[in-house]
Amino acid sequence: MQYNINISKYILLVSVVIVLIVIIPIDAYAYIGPGAGFAFLSSLIALLISFILAFFSLLTLPVKILIRLFKRKKYKKKSLISRVVLIGYDGLDPDLCEKYMSQGKMPNFKKLQKKGCYKKLGTTYPSLSPVAWSSFATGVNPARHGIYDFLTRNPKTYLPELSSSQVHPPSKSIKIGKYHIPLGKPTISFLRKSKSFWKILGENGVFSHILRFPITFPPEKFYGTMLSAMCTPDIRGTQGTFSFYSTKSNKTNKIYTGGQQLTLHKKSKNVYQGLLIGPDNSIKEPHEPITLPFTIIVSPETQTAVINIKKDQYTLKFQTFSPWIKVRFKAGLGIKINGICQFYLSSLEPDIGLYVSPINIDPEKPALPISHPYYYSVYLAKLFGSYGTLGLLEDTWSLNENVLDEDSFIQQAYKFQKERENQFFHALKKTKHGVCACVFDITDRMQHMFFRYLIKDHPANKDKDEKKYAHVIEDLYKYADTMLGSVLKKIDEQTLLFVMSDHGFKLFIRGINLNSWLYKNGYLAVKDDDFSGEYLQNVDWSKTKAYALGLAGMYLNIEGREINGIVKPGE
Numbered sequence: 001m002q003y004n005i006n007i008s009k010y011i012l013l014v015s016v017v018i019v020l021i022v023i024i025p026i027d028a029y030a031y032i033g034p035g036a037g038f039a040f041l042s043s044l045i046a047l048l049i050s051f052i053l054a055f056f057s058l059l060t061l062p063v064k065i066l067i068r069l070f071k072r073k074k075y076k077k078k079s080l081i082s083r084v085v086l087i088g089y090d091g092l093d094p095d096l097c098e099k100y101m102s103q104g105k106m107p108n109f110k111k112l113q114k115k116g117c118y119k120k121l122g123t124t125y126p127s128l129s130p131v132a133w134s135s136f137a138t139g140v141n142p143a144r145h146g147i148y149d150f151l152t153r154n155p156k157t158y159l160p161e162l163s164s165s166q167v168h169p170p171s172k173s174i175k176i177g178k179y180h181i182p183l184g185k186p187t188i189s190f191l192r193k194s195k196s197f198w199k200i201l202g203e204n205g206v207f208s209h210i211l212r213f214p215i216t217f218p219p220e221k222f223y224g225t226m227l228s229a230m231c232t233p234d235i236r237g238t239q240g241t242f243s244f245y246s247t248k249s250n251k252t253n254k255i256y257t258g259g260q261q262l263t264l265h266k267k268s269k270n271v272y273q274g275l276l277i278g279p280d281n282s283i284k285e286p287h288e289p290i291t292l293p294f295t296i297i298v299s300p301e302t303q304t305a306v307i308n309i310k311k312d313q314y315t316l317k318f319q320t321f322s323p324w325i326k327v328r329f330k331a332g333l334g335i336k337i338n339g340i341c342q343f344y345l346s347s348l349e350p351d352i353g354l355y356v357s358p359i360n361i362d363p364e365k366p367a368l369p370i371s372h373p374y375y376y377s378v379y380l381a382k383l384f385g386s387y388g389t390l391g392l393l394e395d396t397w398s399l400n401e402n403v404l405d406e407d408s409f410i411q412q413a414y415k416f417q418k419e420r421e422n423q424f425f426h427a428l429k430k431t432k433h434g435v436c437a438c439v440f441d442i443t444d445r446m447q448h449m450f451f452r453y454l455i456k457d458h459p460a461n462k463d464k465d466e467k468k469y470a471h472v473i474e475d476l477y478k479y480a481d482t483m484l485g486s487v488l489k490k491i492d493e494q495t496l497l498f499v500m501s502d503h504g505f506k507l508f509i510r511g512i513n514l515n516s517w518l519y520k521n522g523y524l525a526v527k528d529d530d531f532s533g534e535y536l537q538n539v540d541w542s543k544t545k546a547y548a549l550g551l552a553g554m555y556l557n558i559e560g561r562e563i564n565g566i567v568k569p570g571e
Contacts, residue, residue, distance in 0.1 A: 091444030126552035258397030324386035514548035
């Protein structure tokens with residue numbers, strides 16, 4: 001969906017869809033992305049050296065600024081407008097917008113529709129967020145930019161990898177006692193091809209603020225600022241791994257999709273101890289996760305708890321998310337990895353339940369590059385305080401696994417939305433000339449979790465309060481409209497405004513496992529008739545002609561391309 005406030009010039013930049021259908025089990029309503037907990041990076045060495053390189057990059061900043069001033073191109077001619085503002089609402093559905101506009105519930109969208117230009121546009125094929133936003137950013141189709149899904153496969157191993165970026169650790173190291181010291185540096189490769197519009201603008205002297213635009217990790221260098229989004233990992237190198245701590249001993253170390261349950265051990269009356277799980281320590285033997293102990297003192301009478309991490313102490317309120325809390329993991333040799341997380345006290349009696357969000361990269365001391373320039377994430381943190389940096393911030397899997405309930409998820413989602421609004425409106429104020437673009441994810445994540453409440457007596461709503469949550473989607477669209485109203489007050493006739501989405505939204509009804517279909521029709525073979533292996537581990541590649549991976553990818557097992565390919569190349 002696109003709106004244009006400048007009726008004298010229409011610039012159609014691309015990308016929206018009407019329907020999003022994903023292939024998932026029928027009982028799953030979480031956001032379907034690159035795989036909950038999917039590991040992008042497991043090497044502490046990569047975290048460490050990336051941080052060192054970023055630090056030295058910061059030291060050379062004054063020199064880089066001087067060079068940029070001399071090399072920067074100037075505008076060749078006067079432009080018709082002074083700035084472009086782009087608001088991306090991920091998953092905003094045009095049919096629902098039209099419905100609520102006609103009912104008078106989205107007056108600012110209606111105002112923009114009348115004053116500017118309104119179009120239902122097409123989307124990419126497949127209609128997935130990383131694909132559509134990449135096409136919008138580059139102006140080319142997936143065959144040119146190379147992003148077809150959240151995941152791709154490694155033809156040498158058949159294992160899934162992120163489609164947008166790869167980490168290559170140092171190839172050599174030396175062993176000193178129990179430590180492995182890397183020789184060389186890791187590289188983080190950005191795999192999307194073709195130039196983004198902000199890169200092209202920068203080459204022509206136009207500055208851009210690009211905030212939380214999907215498929216921007218690692219951030220690219222250009223004339224402007226960028227805060228990365230989708231596919232940015234947590235400090236464990238995954239796409240988001242939450243922890244749930246409980247005093248229930250019968251569920252110790254239960255594995256959830258996207259998380260894990262751990263035990264709170266009783267030390268004395270109302271005092272319990274747990275361990276925060278950090279990145280794997282790949283420089284020290286044995287290679288185990290670095291842990292950070294904490295204690296929690298619970299007070300059921302006041303419905304609060306006090307949590308102690310090292311020398312720091314924080315008060316938690318019952319069923320209220322804490323602010324971002326800094327945590328530091330020590331790997332040895334003076335190496336420290338900084339992260340931030342939020343705590344949520346979900347229950348007090350008879351058992352204690354404590355949710356801990358995925359541990360995000362600390363924007364003030366980033367262990368991986370999450371912004372351009374490097375100091376931009378630090379600048380925003382100093383300005384507004386800590387904020388979430390994980391690519392998929394809203395923890396949909398914790399709701400899907402009943403670790404968080406609907407009310408706590410709503411609380412979390414709007415909390416993250418406020419963080420992004422602060423950053424966006426600050427960038428908008430700073431953008432007198434050039435481009436200010438920001439993508440907001442709340443519309444997509446909330447619809448994934450609550451869209452079914454638009455359907456009365458939907459099977460998934462069994463044992464849920466349908467009336468209580470029937471208004472959540474409508475409230476969400478009203479909220480988007482209110483935010484748009486705030487933007488309209490801050491722009492003038494010299495501003496070109498776009499409001500758009502990458503796809504629309506519809507209810508998920510049924511799914512199909514493509515590998516099951518390929519197996520039953522003779523295209524995919526398995527060993528010993530065992531089809532239960534994770535990541536295709538039981539597939540017999542010597543007899544397999546085709547296989548599926550990700551949400552939309554089906555691959556031929558081509559000879560000379562895949563390591564055990566059997567299909568002859570050609571038409």
